[in-house]
Amino acid sequence: MTAKLPTPVTLTGRHIRLEPLERRHLAGLWDSIGHDPEVWRWVPVRVPATEEDLGALLDVRLAEAAGGESVYFAAVDLASGTAVGVTGYHDFSAENEYLEIGGTWYARSVWRTAVNTEAKLLLLTHAFEELGMGRVFWKTDALNERSRTAIRRLGAQFEGVHRRDRLRPDGTWRDSAYFAMLTDEWPAAKSRLAERLARG
Numbered sequence: 001m002t003a004k005l006p007t008p009v010t011l012t013g014r015h016i017r018l019e020p021l022e023r024r025h026l027a028g029l030w031d032s033i034g035h036d037p038e039v040w041r042w043v044p045v046r047v048p049a050t051e052e053d054l055g056a057l058l059d060v061r062l063a064e065a066a067g068g069e070s071v072y073f074a075a076v077d078l079a080s081g082t083a084v085g086v087t088g089y090h091d092f093s094a095e096n097e098y099l100e101i102g103g104t105w106y107a108r109s110v111w112r113t114a115v116n117t118e119a120k121l122l123l124l125t126h127a128f129e130e131l132g133m134g135r136v137f138w139k140t141d142a143l144n145e146r147s148r149t150a151i152r153r154l155g156a157q158f159e160g161v162h163r164r165d166r167l168r169p170d171g172t173w174r175d176s177a178y179f180a181m182l183t184d185e186w187p188a189a190k191s192r193l194a195e196r197l198a199r200g
Helices: 023-032 049-068 114-130 145-151 181-199
Strands: 017-018 072-077 084-092 098-106 137-140 157-167 173-182
Touching: 017 114, 023 049, 023 072, 023 084, 049 072, 049 084, 072 098, 072 114, 084 114, 098 114, 114 137, 114 181, 137 145, 137 157, 145 173, 173 181
Parallel strands: 098 137
Antiparallel strands: 017 072, 072 084, 084 098, 137 173, 157 173
């Protein structure tokens, strides 16, 4: 199978729906995430102080998507119909069969719930089984143990640290921890994720 580049698509599970990010998601995202410094602690942007600040961040993400650099999704809670987070595909290559899952942030109310597990199951299934990718990777602040643990729990393998990888909003330099999953590792990871999701 020849790999295909990701395009906007809707991916639906039992708990959430990942749908193409649009400006109309702003109000729900502000209500569910808003000015929560802990949500934004590790995101390489300044903490949005107002709904307009968050709107400006969405505009940057939407411009990246319009330019073909990324594909962003709003994570919509099916029970409430409210957007509770954002995630996306980045740094992709059909020729080299890889993509990154990133740009992810969720409301604290859904941390350690089925939301992230199901979102990753949907994204990984689409990447490996529909797009034909051979490698999916993640990168996170090397100091962000919560994120590193969550990525490991998906079944991804730690690949190392890129030192002085990017500038943080506070002017300090971030080291980035890289993780990846290969296509032959996906079936076992998929089974574990499905079992975890079934347990709730």
